[in-house]
Amino acid sequence: MKNLLLLVLATLFITGCSSTAMIATNRELPQVYVDVNATHQVKNDVKITLITLSNYTDTPKAGQRATNIIEGVLLAKGYVVNTDIASNTNSLISAQTKAQQNGSNYFLTGGVSEWRYKTGIDGEPAVSLKLSLYKTNSRALVWSATGADSDWGTGSIGTTAQNLIEKMTTK
Numbered sequence: 001m002k003n004l005l006l007l008v009l010a011t012l013f014i015t016g017c018s019s020t021a022m023i024a025t026n027r028e029l030p031q032v033y034v035d036v037n038a039t040h041q042v043k044n045d046v047k048i049t050l051i052t053l054s055n056y057t058d059t060p061k062a063g064q065r066a067t068n069i070i071e072g073v074l075l076a077k078g079y080v081v082n083t084d085i086a087s088n089t090n091s092l093i094s095a096q097t098k099a100q101q102n103g104s105n106y107f108l109t110g111g112v113s114e115w116r117y118k119t120g121i122d123g124e125p126a127v128s129l130k131l132s133l134y135k136t137n138s139r140a141l142v143w144s145a146t147g148a149d150s151d152w153g154t155g156s157i158g159t160t161a162q163n164l165i166e167k168m169t170t171k
Helices: 002-017 062-076 092-102 157-169
Strands: 019-024 033-037 040-043 047-050 080-083 106-117 125-135 141-150
Touching (some): 047 062, 047 092, 062 106, 062 125, 092 106, 092 125, 106 157, 125 157, 141 157
Parallel strands (some): 047 106
Antiparallel strands (some): 019 141
């Protein structure tokens, strides 16, 4: 009984120091791999133009940093990604134009609301992102997610952001 109590307390302590909050649309990201039957999958040619995320933080280049991580996560999931991290696209129309020029089916935009280490002894990393995926031909919203995550003081912003992005893009 004593061991069970210690296990419960340790679990509460560990989960209390790291937190994630997320909300997403009911729809999922377009599927890259579709099951045809129990033994075979077909890969869809899903092309996404990744627009550099807007930076609403005091941290320089937070939007570019987050965009770079998103690119890596999407590539690992099998998406074809076109990105130009150095460019500044500030409207849905210009993002749509860039996606059309790239021949993409979709374009992804968003913003970074938090990208910092919290003040205090531990200096925990904290990240907050909003991502939206639109159809290139109509600018119709396909998928959207907003999430925030923090980690232990030994964690980094990069790993915290990557874990958050993975959670946001996986239903």
